[in-house]
Amino acid sequence: MTGRAAARRYARALFDVALKESDIERINTDLERFAGLITHHEALSHTLTNPAVPAAKKRGVVQALIERGGGLAPVLTRFLTLLAERDRLALLPEVAAAYRERLLDHHKIVRGEVITAMPLPADRLKALEQGLGQATGRTVVLDARVDPSIIGGVITRLGSTVFDGSITTQLEKMKQALIDAGQ
Numbered sequence: 783m784t785g786r787a788a789a790r791r792y793a794r795a796l797f798d799v800a801l802k803e804s805d806i807e808r809i810n811t812d813l814e815r816f817a818g819l820i821t822h823h824e825a826l827s828h829t830l831t832n833p834a835v836p837a838a839k840k841r842g843v844v845q846a847l848i849e850r851g852g853g854l855a856p857v858l859t860r861f862l863t864l865l866a867e868r869d870r871l872a873l874l875p876e877v878a879a880a881y882r883e884r885l886l887d888h889h890k891i892v893r894g895e896v897i898t899a900m901p902l903p904a905d906r907l908k909a910l911e912q913g914l915g916q917a918t919g920r921t922v923v924l925d926a927r928v929d930p931s932i933i934g935g936v937i938t939r940l941g942s943t944v945f946d947g948s949i950t951t952q953l954e955k956m957k958q959a960l961i962d963a964g965q
Contacts, residue, residue: 785872785873785876786876788870788873789873789876789877789879789880790880792861792865792870792873792877792880793877793878793880793881793883793884794880794884796809796813796857796858796861796877796881797809797881797884797885797888799857799861800855800857800858801888803856803857804855804856804857804858805855806885806888807885808855809855809857809858809881810881810882810885812854812855812858813858813877813878813881814878814882816847816851816854816858816862816874817874817875817877817878819847819851820871820874820875821874821875826843829843830843830844830866830871830872831871831872833869837866837867837868837869840866840869840871841863841866841867843866844862844863844865844866844871845863848862865877889921890919890920890921891920891921891922891923892918892920892921892922892923892940892941893923893924893925894914894922894923894924894925894938894939894940894941895924895925895926895927895938895939896910896924896925896926896927896936896937896938896939897926897927897928897929897932897936897937897938897939897948898926898927898928898929898932898935898936898937899928899929899930899931899932899933899934899935899948899949900928900930901926901928902926907924907926910924910936910938911923911924914938914940918940922940924938931950932948932949932950932951933948933949933950933953934948934949935947935948935949935950935951935952936948937951
């Protein structure tokens with residue numbers, strides 16, 4: 783099993799248990815905070831992800847971090863301890879990302895990206911989010927990005943779906959049509 787697949791499985795299990803026993807929002811916040819702590823502290827990251835360090839030592843470090851951090855929800859404490867015992871703490875950033883995706887899915891929120899050649903006014907961005915929300919039946923949250931190379935138009939990504947209405951793509955299609963017609 784790949785690391786990403788394992789991370790998704792761990793995230794699904796954590797989410798399912800948190801949904802029954804805890805506050806899923808708090809678990810998300812605490813999980814991201816803990817993953818960020820490990821990711822941004824080089825020595826700690828090296829220790830907890832190094833296969834040469836025994837799992838028992840990693841478990842002790844995780845428990846000490848939890849105690850010093852003021853405690854976490856019991857569900858998350860058990861989960862982090864389990865990851866340490868199984869020597870799977872290297873998956874923590876991916877688990878946090880997969881958990882966040884499950885949380886958004888639970889709230890029927892889909893994140894996406896909109897790319898334009900020029901900055902998009904806030905009212906147009908909001909209108910685009912609302913239109914896509916009506917089309918998908920979910921709440922859509924878009925991150926706007928400017929890319930002058932598309933010349934004009936809009937490229938929107940929602941998950942794995944891409945709506946490409948850029949002028950660059952239209953010109954490429956016209957070019958290909960002319961090439962095909964000439965043959």
